[in-house]
Amino acid sequence: MIKSALDPNRFSGALVVLFLIILTFIIYGQTITYDFVWDDNGPHLVQNPYLEKLSFQSLLHFWTNPYYGMYIPVSYTAIFFITLLSKFFTGIAFNPSFFHFFNVLFHSINCILVFYFLRKILKGNAAAFIGSLIFLVHPIQAEAVSMVTEFRGLFSTFWGLLFLLSADKALSENKKKLFHTFLCLFLLCHNV
Numbered sequence: 001m002i003k004s005a006l007d008p009n010r011f012s013g014a015l016v017v018l019f020l021i022i023l024t025f026i027i028y029g030q031t032i033t034y035d036f037v038w039d040d041n042g043p044h045l046v047q048n049p050y051l052e053k054l055s056f057q058s059l060l061h062f063w064t065n066p067y068y069g070m071y072i073p074v075s076y077t078a079i080f081f082i083t084l085l086s087k088f089f090t091g092i093a094f095n096p097s098f099f100h101f102f103n104v105l106f107h108s109i110n111c112i113l114v115f116y117f118l119r120k121i122l123k124g125n126a127a128a129f130i131g132s133l134i135f136l137v138h139p140i141q142a143e144a145v146s147m148v149t150e151f152r153g154l155f156s157t158f159w160g161l162l163f164l165l166s167a168d169k170a171l172s173e174n175k176k177k178l179f180h181t182f183l184c185l186f187l188l189c190h191n192v
Helices: 009-032 047-051 057-062 071-089 096-122 125-137 140-146 149-171 176-189
Strands: none
Touching: 009 096, 009 125, 009 140, 047 057, 047 071, 057 071, 071 096, 071 149, 071 176, 096 125, 096 140, 096 149, 125 140, 140 149, 149 176
16 A cells, blocks of 8 residues: 555656646746637627526526537536636636636646546656647647637547546446546537
């Protein structure tokens, strides 16, 4: 029991996770001070009538109807609750800093999940760390992190990575419920 707690791979994995979180906030933390961009002020966030009301009926609408041609109820539910938290903690439903914080937070979580996924495949911390760093700083991530409306992509990536991490364990140990749950959440986050 004590040996596993002092396992070098476990310790170095924890340091990598801490480093990825810190580095994500160093690189993308400045976006927390940004205002909404053009797409954020559009119908998917600020001008979304179902996010303005913050009622159970508004939330239910995302689960029963496509919105602007997209049926992504899990993403809109998360955005609904972020809007609710923003209103509760800041007094403003659409506080840009609050939304940008969640984008940076989910990007850091996704970087950690990429690290664990790559470590599982590559069987080592070093290569997984380099891969997760590339994911962290890749230019394609800049738009996803800096545009609040792209939270749906970050959230979809989150569930997709959890699905991939659970796939081999779920299939080999006959734990298919978790596997199917993550797959459904991934699909319901992404416009298919």
